[in-house]
Amino acid sequence: MNPISLFCILAGVTLNAGAQLLLKAGVNAVGHFEFTRANIVPIGLKLATQVPIVGGLACYVVSVAVWVVGLSRVDVSVAYPMLSLGYVVNAFAAWYLFGEALSVHRLAGIAIILVGVVVLARS
Template identity: 55%
Template sequence: MNLATFGFIITGVLLNAAAQLLLKAGTNALGGAIHLTASNWFGTLVKVGTQLPILAGLACYAVSLVVWIMGLSRTDVTIAYPMLSLGYVAAALGAWLFLGEVVPPQRLVALGVIILGVVLLARS
């Protein structure tokens, strides 16, 4: 995989992780869990749809899709798709840094295994 292809793939992964973090920040701003019922669905959707972090997250998803397609057009899906697992690592790091979430030791080990797997994959 050349540098440009890797750049497209990793940018798509990071934008996807950023989208997750922004969506979570938006739901946190709404007070946590969202419950839809027959009587509140419209008002809830309006509240969700007007949260700036949620809108930014959706924009990240849209851009990540375009970037991901660019990357996929340049490499095998058997290489590109497993690289999406780096999104778990990026999202966990971002959740710890920006959302104050705790990342316990067992999860850190699991993230290390993911990184090792991606390194092995990229070298194949």
């Protein structure tokens, strides 16, 4: 994989991970809610006007564009598993930003993901 291809793939993964984090921040700002017929419009409007949610959706749009460029240069059998790096990024970012737990099991899973990505990237 050449440097430009790697950049496109990693940029797509990073933007996708950033989108998830922004969506979580936006939902956290709204708080826990239940979707019912009575509140679907008010909650929907509240969610749609959260800046982090709008930013997260924008990150998704850009990530898709970058991902398509990456896919034009890399086999999907190599590129798609790279998306698992998003889990690694999100796990550490969620721990740092939102205080989510990083248990031994999660850290072991992250290690397995990283080994798999290294093996794929070298093939």
